[in-house]
Amino acid sequence: MSILNALFLSRRPAAAFVVVGMFWGCFAAYVPHIKATLEVSDAMFGTLLLGSATGLVSSMWLAPIMDRWLGARALQVGVAFLAAAWLVPGLMSTPLAFAASLALVGLASGLLDVIMNARVSMLETTHETPLMNANHAMFSVAYGAAALVVAFTREAGLPPAPVFAGFAVLSCLIVSFVWMEVTDVAPDADSVNARYPLWPIVICGAVVLVAFMSEATVEAWSALHLERTLHGGAAEGALGPVMLGLTMAIGRFSGQAVAARWSEITVVIVAAIVSACGAVIAAFAPVPLVAYLGFGILGLGVSVIGPMGLALVGQLVAPHLRTEAIGRTAVIGFSGFFFAPVLMGVVSDAFGLRMAFAGVALLLLSAVPLALLIAKLPKWHKKGAGKAPTP
Known part of the structure; x- marks a missing residue:
């Protein structure tokens, strides 16, 4: 299936991915400005970013309840809530208030994230075709485009608040578009008698954790690395998140095509090795241009790891448990937003951003x-467990 066909089939959740990407791209490019306004150390700033992680992890447990309650309107409510939540952080000038505002943002972002991923997984099952990478690619396109816009707004001296407000207005314009029917899935006899899929959730969650921790570190710290370690300007710093977003989009669109030819396990293994090479290049880059290359390679590789982890858990569990399983896998994955900012801040304070x-x-x-462990887990079939995902 072509990328355009995949996006057409999943156009409503894809629009939600765009909204989430816009706001996080805007935030990533404004990190140096926000950190300077708060006047805190690397370690303290990393701790403040835990605010978003607190909200994200809390939302994962609430999302299945919200999904059942709102049904076809869940995506609409999620988009509107996220747009409203992002109006707050740009107005905060004290560390505690900033952390509290990020908790609200994390709650809204997490709710929308679980629901839109569950909708894509539902469409994958309905149409029997991979769609996850194409949708995550739309997040990356929006993330990179928003960061590029901020490169200009920062050079012009605009503070974050009006820019976040502008993106909020754009988001509200698509609320009516993301109304989406939900297929109710009742458990059959095989589903009722099957064990709860603990290990698929835990292991796939660990894969998503690796991907999201890596993404979070680059999103939050790449601009600082370029501006402070490599002495770049504000526009050069903002181009770090731009490079990550654009290459992640390319990687995910490519992953959409590759997923039709290679197994998910093979893709995850190759992607992990490629992205690790990119991280090393960015870490020891002598000038911003080489760092862009490193962040670009990292983005190409890491881009497919998280979506593949979420797609795999959707294949490994019974249909009526899909939203819950994806939500709990995302809980594990998004806990990376707990660890990544703190670890990066602590390592940076002790050894510098290169070692981080x-x-x-x-x-x-x-x-x-x-990934090799996941290859040993059986996929779900109506009449019992089938063969494992092939490496």
């Missing part, structure tokens, strides 16, 4: 043995 990004390379390589 070198640590990201080691983290990415840990996805290889995890």
Whole structure:
């Protein structure tokens, strides 16, 4: 299936991915400005970013309830809530208020994230075709485009608040478009008698954790690395998230095509090795141009790891457990937003950002043995477990 056909089939959740990507791309490019306004150390800023992680993880447990309650309107409510939540962080000038505002953002972003991923998984089952990478690619396109816009707004001296407000207005324009019917899935006899899929959730969640921790470190710290370690300007710093977003989009669109030819396990292994190489290049880059190359290679590789982890858990569990399984896999994955900011801040304070990004390379390589474990787990079939995903 072509990328355009995949996006047409999943156009409504894809629009939600665009909304989430716009806001996080805007935030990533404004990180140096926000950190300077708050006047905090690397370690403290990393701790403040835990605010978003708190909201994200909390939302994962609430999302299945919200999904059942709102049904076809869940995506609409999620988009509107996220647009409203992002109006707050740009107005905060004290560390505690900023952390609290990020908790609200994390809650809204997490709710929308679980629901839109569950909708894509539902469409994958309905149409029997991979769609996850194409949708995550739309997040990356929006992320890179928003960061590019911020490169200009920062050079013009605009503070974050009006820029976040502009993206909120754009988001509200698509609310009516994301109304989407939901297929109710009742458990059959095989589903009722089957064991709860604990290990698929845990192991796939660990793969998503590796991907999201790596993405979070680059999103939050690439601009600082370029501006402080490599002495780049504001526009050069903002281009770090731009490079990540654009190459992740290319990687995910390519992953959509590759997923039709290679197994998910093979894709995860190759992607982990490629992205680790990119992290090493970015860590030891002598000038911003080489760092862009490293972040670009990292983005190409890491782009497909998270979507593949979510797609795999959707294949490994019974249909009526899909939203819950994806939500709990995302809980594990998004817990990376707990660890990544703090670890990067602590390592950066102790050893510098170069060593912190070198640590990201080691983290990415840990996805290889995890993928091999997933290859041993059986996919779900109506009449019992079938063969495992092939490596």
